[in-house]
Amino acid sequence: MTKKENIEVRNAETETLKEDEIRLKKVEQMIENGINPWPAYKKTNATCKKIIYDFEHELSENKEYSVAGRLMTIRDHGKTVFANLRDRSGDLQIYIKKDLVGEKEFDFFVNQIDVGDIIWVKGSVFKTKMGQITLKVSDLALQSKCLHPLPEKFHGLVDVEQRYRQRYLDLISNPESKEKFITRSKIIQNIRKFLLDKDFLEVETPMLHPIPGGAAARPFVTHHNTYNMDLYLRIAPELYLKRLVIGGFERVFEINRNFRNEGISTKHNPEFTMLEFYMAYGNYKDGMELTEKMINETVKNLFDSSYVKFDEHTLDFSTPFRRLTMKDSLIEIGGFSKQEISEENIDKLIKKHDIEITKIARYGAKISALFENFVEDKIIQPTFIIGYPIEISPLAKRDQENKNFAARFELFVAGMELANGFTELNDPFDQAERFKAQVEARGAGDQEAHHYDENYVKALEYGLPPTVGVGVGIDRLCMLLTDTTSIKDVILFPTLKKIEKK
Numbered sequence: 001m002t003k004k005e006n007i008e009v010r011n012a013e014t015e016t017l018k019e020d021e022i023r024l025k026k027v028e029q030m031i032e033n034g035i036n037p038w039p040a041y042k043k044t045n046a047t048c049k050k051i052i053y054d055f056e057h058e059l060s061e062n063k064e065y066s067v068a069g070r071l072m073t074i075r076d077h078g079k080t081v082f083a084n085l086r087d088r089s090g091d092l093q094i095y096i097k098k099d100l101v102g103e104k105e106f107d108f109f110v111n112q113i114d115v116g117d118i119i120w121v122k123g124s125v126f127k128t129k130m131g132q133i134t135l136k137v138s139d140l141a142l143q144s145k146c147l148h149p150l151p152e153k154f155h156g157l158v159d160v161e162q163r164y165r166q167r168y169l170d171l172i173s174n175p176e177s178k179e180k181f182i183t184r185s186k187i188i189q190n191i192r193k194f195l196l197d198k199d200f201l202e203v204e205t206p207m208l209h210p211i212p213g214g215a216a217a218r219p220f221v222t223h224h225n226t227y228n229m230d231l232y233l234r235i236a237p238e239l240y241l242k243r244l245v246i247g248g249f250e251r252v253f254e255i256n257r258n259f260r261n262e263g264i265s266t267k268h269n270p271e272f273t274m275l276e277f278y279m280a281y282g283n284y285k286d287g288m289e290l291t292e293k294m295i296n297e298t299v300k301n302l303f304d305s306s307y308v309k310f311d312e313h314t315l316d317f318s319t320p321f322r323r324l325t326m327k328d329s330l331i332e333i334g335g336f337s338k339q340e341i342s343e344e345n346i347d348k349l350i351k352k353h354d355i356e357i358t359k360i361a362r363y364g365a366k367i368s369a370l371f372e373n374f375v376e377d378k379i380i381q382p383t384f385i386i387g388y389p390i391e392i393s394p395l396a397k398r399d400q401e402n403k404n405f406a407a408r409f410e411l412f413v414a415g416m417e418l419a420n421g422f423t424e425l426n427d428p429f430d431q432a433e434r435f436k437a438q439v440e441a442r443g444a445g446d447q448e449a450h451h452y453d454e455n456y457v458k459a460l461e462y463g464l465p466p467t468v469g470v471g472v473g474i475d476r477l478c479m480l481l482t483d484t485t486s487i488k489d490v491i492l493f494p495t496l497k498k499i500e501k502k
Contacts, residue, residue: 019149026112027145037145042120044068049089051125055133060125065135067092068120068143070172072150076110082134085121093134094121100138109140116146116172164494177489180482183302184490187478188255190298195277198290200251205240207233207257213456214238214395216448217260220270233259238395238469239456241278242424246464253277255474266486267416270495273474278424280465284396284407287421287468288384291411292321295382295477302481310414310483313380321411325387326371334374341367360444364389364404377415384409388422394434394450396422413480421470428460 027037046054046065054060069087081096098106113119122139151157156174163170163177171178192202210229212219214236222231237254244252255275262268279286299306299317306318330336340349346366350357355369367389379385386409390398393406400407408422425431435457438450478490488494 020147023114023145023147023149026114027147030112030142030145035142037142039141039143041143042066042068042141044120047089048085048087048092051092051135052090052133055125055127064122064124064138066120066122067135068118070118070146071113071115074113074115079106081106081109085119085135093128093132094123094137095128095134096121096137096140100136101140105140113142114146114149116148116150117142118144118146161496164488164496167492180478180484180490181492183482184478186302187298187481188474190301191275191294191472191474192255194294194297195253198251200253200277200279201249203241203244203249203252203254204256205234205237205244205254207259209234211451211453211455213450213453214240215258215260216392216394216450218262218447220259220261235260236274236471237276238471239453241276242464242467242469243456243459245278245280245467246459246462250280250465251278264495266488267476269475269487269491272487272491275472275474276469278467278469280467282468283423283466284386284409284421284468287423287470288321288323288409288411291419291421291470291472292317292319292382292384295472299481308481308483310480311485313414315413315480316381321382321384323384323386323409326367326385326389327387329375329379329385330367330370333378334370336370336374341370346370358441358444358446360441362389362391364391368392376412376417379412380414382411382413382418384411391437393422394438395425395431397425397427398430416476416479417473418476418480419470419472421468424464424467424469426460426464426467428457431460432457 030037044066046067048067048069051060051065051067054063067085067087069085069092071083072086072091073084075082079098083094083096085092085094096106096109101109120141120143121135121137123135123137125133125135128134151169151173157163157166157169163174171181196202208222208224208231210231212232212235214234215238217235219232219235222233223229224231236258237256241252241254253275255273257271258274259271261270264270279290296306296317296319299308306316308315308317324332327341330341331338336349339345343363346363349370350366353373355373357366357369361369371385388396388406388408388410390396390404390406393408396406396408398407399405406422409420410417411419425434435450435452439452441449442451475487475490479485479487482490484490
C-alpha cells in the first residue's frame with residue numbers, strides 16, 4: 001500500500017469514527033426526548049415492488065400504502081427530501097415534504113434519520129417529472145437505528161475479507177452478492193422439486209456419527225460427556241440413507257451439511273452442503289441419467305437455456321453429458337500413451353512426476369492419482385468419468401462387464417468434481433472384505449481411508465435391494481450457475497481463520 005493510500009484509509013477510518021459518534025449522540029437525544037430508537041414494529045400492507053407494480057397496472061388510484069425498509073440514499077432539498085427505500089422486494093423512491101408530514105416529523109427525519117436506518121412510511125403513489133414512480137409520504141416512523149455508516153454507495157463493500165466476516169454488510173451494499181444467494185436458494189428449490197416429483201422422500205439423518213463413514217475424508221472429532229464417547233461430525237450421510245433403503249424407503253434424499261477436516265481453497269470449505277439421493281432398483285447408469293436430467297432442468301428453469309457462462313467458458317448442460325473412462329481420459333486429456341499407463345510402466349510415471357501414494361497402493365490407486373494430477377482440472381464441459389478402479393471405491397458394486405472396475409461415475413465440470421455416484425455394494429461379505437482393506441490402508445498411513453462399520457455390515461445382511469446412490473456438491477453447483485470462482489462467495493458464512501486480538 002502506498003503512502004497516499006495509507007493516508008486515505010486512515011482518513012476514511014477517522015470519518016467513520018466521527019459519524020459513529022454523531023449517530024450515537026442522535027440515539028442519546030432520542031432517548032432523552034422519550035423516543036425509542038428501536039420501537040415495536042408498525043404494520044405494513046405492501047412491498048416496494050408491489051407499489052410499483054400497482055402503479056404500472058393502474059391499480060394504485062385512491063390507495064394508501066404502508067411499507068418499511070432500509071434507507072439507502074437521502075437527498076435533502078430544504079423543505080423536501082427524496083430518499084431511496086429498500087426492502088426484500090427491491091427499491092422505491094420516497095418523497096417527504098414538510099407541508100405533508102408536518103414540521104415536527106419532517107425535522108425529526110432531517111435531523112435524526114441517516115442512511116442505513118430502517119423506517120416505516122405511509123402514503124400515496126405518483127410519478128415524478130423525471131418519470132420515476134414515487135411514494136408521497138404522509139406519515140413516517142423510525143423502526144431501527146443504524147449506528148454505523150454503510151459502505152460507500154458507488155463501490156459497495158470491496159474488502160473481500162470483510163465481505164465474508166460481515167456478510168450482512170455485503171448483502172446490504174452489493175446487490176450482485178445478494179442475487180447469488182437468491183439464485184442458490186432457487187437451485188436448491190429446483191433440485192428438491194425434481195426429486196419429489198420422481199417420488200423421492202426427503203429425510204434427515206444424524207450429523208453426529210459413532211464411526212465416520214460414507215466417504216474418504218478426515219473427520220472432525222467431538223466428545224459426548226454423558227456417554228463419555230467420541231463422536232464424529234458426519235463426512236457423508238450415505239451409510240444411514242442406505243439403511244433407510246433396506247428398511248423399505250426405496251427412494252430417499254437429503255440436502256444437508258457435511259464436515260471434512262481438510263484444507264481450505266477456492267473449491268473447498270470444511271462445512272459444505274451436499275445432496276445425496278438413493279434409488280432402489282437402479283444402477284450407476286440410471287444414476288447418471290437422473291443426475292444430468294436434474295441439473296439440466298435446473299439450469300433451464302433458471303436461465304431458460306442449457307448454456308451458462310462460467311469464468312472464461314460457456315458451459316453446455318445439454319443432455320446427454322459426455323461419458324469417458326478414467327484410462328481414456330489419461331490418454332485423451334492427460335496426454336499419456338497407453339504404454340506409459342500400463343501396469344508394467346506406471347511406477348516409472350509416478351516416480352517421474354513425484355506423485356505421493358501409499359506404500360500398498362495398487363494399480364487402480366495409481367491410475368486415480370495420475371487422473372487427479374493431470375486430468376481433473378482440465379475437464380471443462382460436463383463429463384462423466386467412468387471405469388473407476390475397484391480398490392478406490394470401497395462402497396461400490398463391481399462392474400458386471402469388468403470385475404476390476406467399479407460400477408461408478410464422477411461428474412466433472414470446469415475442473416471441479418461435481419457429483420459422485422455408483423451402484424451400491426449390497427453383498428455383505430464383499431463389503432466386510434472391502435472395509436478390512438480400508439483398515440489396512442489406514443494402518444499404512446492413509447488418514448482418509450474408511451473405518452470398519454460393523455453395524456452397517458449387519459444391516460446389509462438383511463438385504464439391500466439393487467440400488468444406485470448419488471452425491472452432488474451443492475456449493476460447487478452454485479458456483480457454476482452464478483459464475484463464481486470462489487466457494488466462499490456462495491456460502492453465506494464460510495469458515496474463516498480466527499482473528500487474533502492484539
